[in-house]
Amino acid sequence: MNQNDLEKQMRLGECFHSIRVLPHAWTIVRVDGRSFSRFTESRFAKPFDLAFSELMVTTASALMTELNGVYGYTESDEISILLPRAWDLFGREVEKTVSVSAGIASAAFTEAYGQAAHFDSRLWVGAEDTDVVDYFRWRQSDAGRCCLNGWVYWTLRQNGMGYEDATKASEGRTKAWKHDTLMAHGINFNDLPSWQKRGLGLYWGEERKDGLNPITGESVPTVRRKLIVDREIPLHDRYSDFIAELLKP
Ligand SMILES: Nc1nc2c(ncn2[C@@H]2O[C@H](COP(=O)(O)OP(=O)(O)OP(=O)(O)O)[C@@H](O)[C@H]2O)c(=O)[nH]1
Numbered sequence: 298m299n300q301n302d303l304e305k306q307m308r309l310g311e312c313f314h315s316i317r318v319l320p321h322a323w324t325i326v327r328v329d330g331r332s333f334s335r336f337t338e339s340r341f342a343k344p345f346d347l348a349f350s351e352l353m354v355t356t357a358s359a360l361m362t363e364l365n366g367v368y369g370y371t372e373s374d375e376i377s378i379l380l381p382r383a384w385d386l387f388g389r390e391v392e393k394t395v396s397v398s399a400g401i402a403s404a405a406f407t408e409a410y411g412q413a414a415h416f417d418s419r420l421w422v423g424a425e426d427t428d429v430v431d432y433f434r435w436r437q438s439d440a441g442r443c444c445l446n447g448w449v450y451w452t453l454r455q456n457g458m459g460y461e462d463a464t465k466a467s468e469g470r471t472k473a474w475k476h477d478t479l480m481a482h483g484i485n486f487n488d489l490p491s492w493q494k495r496g497l498g499l500y501w502g503e504e505r506k507d508g509l510n511p512i513t514g515e516s517v518p519t520v521r522r523k524l525i526v527d528r529e530i531p532l533h534d535r536y537s538d539f540i541a542e543l544l545k546p
C-alpha cells in the first residue's frame with residue numbers, strides 16, 4: 298500500500314474525530330471528578346470542605362479562561378462551562394473539546410492541589426435559550442438535593458451510625474424528615490452556606506485600572522476583563538432571570 302492510501306485507510310479509523318456540534322447550538326462542557334468519592338474521603342472534610350470548593354473554583358477559572366466560557370457553574374465535584382453560541386474552538390469538534398477540557402481540568406486541579414486528580418468530560422447541547430436556563434436550574438436543583446442528602450448522611454455517620462444504617466435511614470424519607478433530623482442534631486439547613494446548597498457561579502465582569510502609556514509615560518485608564526466568583530447565586534426564578542440575561546446577544 299502506498300503512503301497516500303495508507304493515510305486514507307488509517308484516517309477511516311478516526312471516524313469519531315469528525316463529529317462536530319451543530320452550528321449555532323448552545324454547548325455546555327461538563328467535567329466531573331473521577332472517583333472523587335474515594336479521592337476526597339481522607340483528604341477533605343465531609344460533607345463539604347471550603348478548601349475543596351476553592352480547588353474547584355481554580356479549576357473552573359482555568360476552564361473559563363481556556364475555553365472562553367460565558368458562564369461557569371460548579372457544585373460538588375462537577376463544573377459546567379457554557380460556551381458562546383457561536384464558539385469555533387477546534388472547529389466545534391466533539392472529541393477534541395471533550396478531551397482537551399478534561400485535560401485542562403485535570404491539570405488545573407492537580408497543579409493547585411499537588412496530587413494527581415482526573416476529570417471526565419461530556420458535552421450538553423441545546424437549541425433554545427430556555428434550554429440553557431433549564432440546564433442550570435437542573436444542576437442547581439441537583440446541588441440542593443445532594444447537599445441535603447450529604448448533610449443527613451454524614452451527620453448520622455458522625456453520630457455513630459455505620460455506612461449501611463446511615464444509607465438506609467434516609468431512604469424514601471421526605472425533605473421535611475431530613476430537615477428535622479438535621480435540626481435534632483443542631484443543624485439548621487437554611488443557615489448552611491449558599492455555595493453548599495446552590496452551587497456557585499463564575500462570569501466575566503470589568504475591572505478599571507490605571508495603565509501606563511509607554512511612549513508618553515502618562516497614566517491612562519484601562520478596562521480589563523475580570524472573572525467574578527459568585528458564592529451567593531440567586532435561587533429559582535431569579536436564577537432563571539440571571540441566566541437568561543447572560544444569554545442576550
Ligand atoms: N469530602 C468531601 N467530598 C466531596 C466534597 N464535594 C464533593 N465531594 C464528593 O465528591 C463525590 C462526587 O460524586 P460522584 O461524582 O457522583 O462520584 P465519583 O466517586 O466521583 O464517581 P465518578 O464521577 O462516576 O467517577 C461525592 O462522593 C461527594 O461526597 C467536599 O467538599 N468534601
Ligand SMILES: [Mg+2]
Pocket residue numbers: 329330331332333334374
Ligand atoms: Mg465524580
